[in-house]
Amino acid sequence: xxxxxxxxxxxxxxxxxxxxxxxxxxxxxxxxxxxxxxxxxxxxxxxxxxxxxxxxxxxxxxxxxxxxxxxxxxxxxxxxxxxxxxxxxxxxxxxxxxxxxxxxxxxxxxxxxxxxxxxxxxxxxxxxxxxxxxxxxxxxxxxxxxxxxxxxxxxxxxxxxxxxxxxxxxxxxxxxxxxxxxxxxxxxxxxxxxxxxxxxxxxxxxxxxxxxxxxxxxxxxxxxxxxxxxxxxxxxxxxxxxxxxxxxxxxxxxxxxxxxxxxxxxxxxxxxxxxxxxxxxxxxxxxxxxxxxxxxxxxxxxxxxxxxxxxxxxxxxxxxxxxxxxxxxxxxxxxxxxxxxxxxx
Amino acid sequence: xxxxxxxxxxxxxxxxxxxxxxxxxxxxxxxxxxxxxxxxxxxxxxxxxxxxxxxxxxxxxxxxxxxxxxxxxxxxxxxxxxxxxxxxxxxxxxxxxxxxxxxxxxxxxxxxxxxxxxxxxxxxxxxxxxxxxxxxxxxxxxxxxxxxxxxxxxxxxxxxxxxxxxxxxxxxxxxxxxxxxxxxxxxxxxxxxxxxxxxxxxxxxxxxxxxxxxxxxxxxxxxxxxxxxxxxxxxxxxxxxxxxxxxxxxxxxxxxxxxxxxxxxxxxxxxxxxxxxxxxxxxxxxxxxxxxxxxxxxxxxxxxxxxxxxxxxxxxxxxxxxxxxxxxxxxxxxxxxxxxxxxxxxxxxxxxxxxxxxxxxxxxxxxxxxxxxxxxxxxxxxxxxxxxxxxxxxxxxxxxxxxxxxxxxxxxxxxxxxxxxxxxxxxxxxxxxxxxxxxxxxxxxxxxxxxxxxxxxxxxxxxxxxxxxxxxxxxxxxxxxxxxxxxxxxxxxxxxxxxxxx
Numbered sequence: 001x002x003x004x005x006x007x008x009x010x011x012x013x014x015x016x017x018x019x020x021x022x023x024x025x026x027x028x029x030x031x032x033x034x035x036x037x038x039x040x041x042x043x044x045x046x047x048x049x050x051x052x053x054x055x056x057x058x059x060x061x062x063x064x065x066x067x068x069x070x071x072x073x074x075x076x077x078x079x080x081x082x083x084x085x086x087x088x089x090x091x092x093x094x095x096x097x098x099x100x101x102x103x104x105x106x107x108x109x110x111x112x113x114x115x116x117x118x119x120x121x122x123x124x125x126x127x128x129x130x131x132x133x134x135x136x137x138x139x140x141x142x143x144x145x146x147x148x149x150x151x152x153x154x155x156x157x158x159x160x161x162x163x164x165x166x167x168x169x170x171x172x173x174x175x176x177x178x179x180x181x182x183x184x185x186x187x188x189x190x191x192x193x194x195x196x197x198x199x200x201x202x203x204x205x206x207x208x209x210x211x212x213x214x215x216x217x218x219x220x221x222x223x224x225x226x227x228x229x230x231x232x233x234x235x236x237x238x239x240x241x242x243x244x245x246x247x248x249x250x251x252x253x254x255x256x257x258x259x260x261x262x263x264x265x266x267x268x269x270x271x272x273x274x275x276x277x278x279x280x281x282x283x284x285x286x287x288x289x290x291x292x293x294x295x296x297x298x299x300x301x302x303x304x305x306x307x308x309x310x311x312x313x314x315x316x317x318x319x320x321x322x323x324x325x326x327x328x329x330x331x332x333x334x335x336x337x338x339x340x341x342x343x344x345x
Numbered sequence: 346x347x348x349x350x351x352x353x354x355x356x357x358x359x360x361x362x363x364x365x366x367x368x369x370x371x372x373x374x375x376x377x378x379x380x381x382x383x384x385x386x387x388x389x390x391x392x393x394x395x396x397x398x399x400x401x402x403x404x405x406x407x408x409x410x411x412x413x414x415x416x417x418x419x420x421x422x423x424x425x426x427x428x429x430x431x432x433x434x435x436x437x438x439x440x441x442x443x444x445x446x447x448x449x450x451x452x453x454x455x456x457x458x459x460x461x462x463x464x465x466x467x468x469x470x471x472x473x474x475x476x477x478x479x480x481x482x483x484x485x486x487x488x489x490x491x492x493x494x495x496x497x498x499x500x501x502x503x504x505x506x507x508x509x510x511x512x513x514x515x516x517x518x519x520x521x522x523x524x525x526x527x528x529x530x531x532x533x534x535x536x537x538x539x540x541x542x543x544x545x546x547x548x549x550x551x552x553x554x555x556x557x558x559x560x561x562x563x564x565x566x567x568x569x570x571x572x573x574x575x576x577x578x579x580x581x582x583x584x585x586x587x588x589x590x591x592x593x594x595x596x597x598x599x600x601x602x603x604x605x606x607x608x609x610x611x612x613x614x615x616x617x618x619x620x621x622x623x624x625x626x627x628x629x630x631x632x633x634x635x636x637x638x639x640x641x642x643x644x645x646x647x648x649x650x651x652x653x654x655x656x657x658x659x660x661x662x663x664x665x666x667x668x669x670x671x672x673x674x675x676x677x678x679x680x681x682x683x684x685x686x687x688x689x690x691x692x693x694x695x696x697x698x699x700x701x702x703x704x705x706x707x708x709x710x711x712x713x714x715x716x717x718x719x720x721x722x723x724x725x726x727x728x729x730x731x732x733x734x735x736x737x738x739x740x741x742x743x744x745x746x747x748x749x750x751x752x753x754x755x756x757x758x759x760x761x762x763x764x765x766x767x768x769x770x771x772x773x774x775x776x777x778x779x780x781x782x783x784x785x786x787x788x789x790x791x792x793x794x795x796x797x798x799x800x801x802x803x804x805x806x807x808x809x810x811x812x813x814x815x816x817x818x819x820x821x822x823x824x825x826x827x828x829x830x831x832x833x834x835x836x837x838x839x840x841x842x843x844x845x846x847x
């Protein structure tokens with residue numbers, strides 16, 4: 001090989017490496033950070049334009065407000081990753097608030113006992129509802145949309161029956177105080193609970209065999225079955241997790257609003273689904289992440305708060321939120337195509 | 346050539362990062378049977394898609410029937426008179442056969458669909474391709490081979506000038522293939538031009554007058570088929586000579602028993618099936634599509650239910666009710682539908698390989714990425730899977746590489762018995778040879794291989810023994826010394842009462 005050829009080859013190789021690095025950056029930005037970038041842009045936009053948006057009080061408010069949805073949406077992420085959907089989380093949450101409030105308002109129980117009992121009660125009832133959802137779906141091969149639509153009504157009915165169709169107040173004071181607590185002057189206690197749930201969910205989905213199988217089932221359930229696994233078990237588990245997080249969300253609800261109510265949580269399932277979808281999780285399963293879901297929930301709440309500060313009332317909000325949900329999915333499709341183009345480069 | 350129907354001049358097509366087709370110039374004569382060959386990734390599909398209006402060419406010019414041809418949609422292609430029967434079937438599964446056949450111009454009466462006329466015309470078309478199903482049957486209830494025939498019938502119902510067939514015989518049985526060739530000959534007599542793509546080289550002589558070979562997106566040569574031998578064609582395709590037939594590995598000793606199945610019944614209507622595979626043995630399974638080959642393999646593996654039968658792995662009786670049991674006892678199944686049932690297309694190469702044994706790459710339920718990456722890298726190297734990284738999603742892999750990933754995932758599990766269902770379907774010549782070698786190596790290491798295939802020459806080339814299925818049961822068994830294509834075929838057909846001569 002002549003000298004000029006050699007230097008040419010080096011040049012080409014160098015160019016290729018530069019292109020590869022650029023590709024890596026692009027890919028990272030598009031795949032991992034796409035929505036996070038969107039969130040930062042939205043926050044910047046409101047900070048610059050809306051009065052009082054970039055104030056500590058306002059951020060504190062946002063942290064408080066996203067807690068419930070974040071917890072619900074983390075369980076929802078697991079279900080959607082398997083290719084299912086859970087419409088029942090809102091009314092399961094309502095049922096759990098009733099159960100938790102009833103336990104805590106039982107005057108025969110000391111607070112030190114009633115609060116943990118309420119927590120286990122909420123989580124237990126939620127998980128049970130979820131397990132029933134999953135079992136019915138798998139045992140009789142009914143689409144989860146229908147099963148959980150049924151559970152939405154059943155759980156709501158049970159919430160009314162057990163509460164005698166009334167709200168339950170008078171939660172123990174230490175419990176209420178804990179709900180109002182703000183750690184280090186920035187983080188509300190319930191926000192930290194939400195973050196904890198997210199972190200556990202992230203760890204499970206990303207680092208465990210269980211999580212791997214959840215993704216695999218969403219990608220190709222039959223291939224997973226033929227690889228010697230029982231997808232059924234994992235799918236029931238996914239619904240159980242979703243019920244469990246609905247139970248935890250009910251505790252968060254009680255901490256925040258201090259009242260158990262059979263009409264709590266109406267429409268919450270739709271907010272949770274919206275957060276998951278905006279967060280980039282594919283509706284057909286197999287693709288997405290729980291961190292995305294957290295960002296999705298943040299985007300929803302930041303938009304809501306920002307619009308309020310603009311003075312755009314409750315009537316404008318749904319228009320914007322609705323547009324954002326659809327837009328997120330459309331952009332996601334483009335992002336996918338773009339990513340594939342990079343990868344085949 | 347006097348009056349070519351299709352002329353391509355320096356046609357090129359690039360995708361992001363890939364030049365799929367470069368400077369392809371080609372002339373196809375009117376009424377000619379033209380065969381298009383090339384390994385996977387050679388550019389055949391790209392060429393068909395350009396003609397079928399799936400996407401436009403970037404460079405060059407196409408002249409069809411005397412006019413400049415620039416289709417922007419598949420509909421443009423139909424209108425111009427070009428009809429493509431794609432390899433991947435696209436049917437409206439919840440509609441009837443008749444509706445599928447005539448969908449683009451359903452006969453109408455007073456603005457409503459005239460079903461009587463639709464069904465009548467569909468019946469005539471089905472008759473022409475020799476498919477014996479009712480026009481009113483739902484497509485979802487057809488088998489793959491039957492769907493393929495419906496697709497071909499659909500192409501017939503419109504008077505097309507150029508009919509493009511992309512691997513139409515991949516799922517057909519010999520009888521159906523013969524029927525297809527008869528139809529194609531009739532069409533040629535009617536001056537319909539045929540562009541034919543297939544991996545089965547011996548059948549291209551049936552339809553083709555001339556052959557064009559593509560390699561790496563470029564045209565290697567266009568030659569008359571008469572006088573051209575298969576090794577010559579292969580040489581053109583791969584750019585090097587492969588030994589004609591893979592040599593049978595005599596040195597592998599069969600000892601002991603890997604798998605024994607006794608009295609297996611899938612349901613009350615099916616007959617009993619018994620079979621046996623030795624350690625180090627490759628047992629070929631011949632038979633028509635629907636003869637119970639695939640079904641039996643799936644039942645052994647626990648993928649589908651069974652009502653009776655005993656299964657022994659390496660002499661030990663095992664209970665297999667689910668796929669989990671099967672895998673635990675050292676069985677594996679490579680399904681005929683690689684993409685639909687074998688692979689997690691959206692997931693990485695490594696994740697696909699390790700899915701069969703996640704315990705090996707985890708401790709206390711937590712994944713150990715390093716262990717996973719190490720194991721996957723090792724297998725990728727061993728099996729010579731061509732990929733820049735084990736993190737690539739397998740969706741972008743070629744058919745041969747995808748099949749290797751499927752084999753890798755079962756090697757990772759350490760399976761003792763391999764049930765392979767059409768493991769070389771849709772794979773090019775070079776990769777096929779590699780798969781055969783791989784299976785030989787695996788057998789030599791003491792595994793038992795059950796090899797289901799519709800390509801008899803392939804079975805004859807690599808099996809110790811061939812068992813023949815018909816009507817759900819084993820109708821015959823031939824040892825290597827007595828391999829004879831005619832004899833095996835006649836066994837496969839006998840049960841169906843067909844007096845055909847092969």
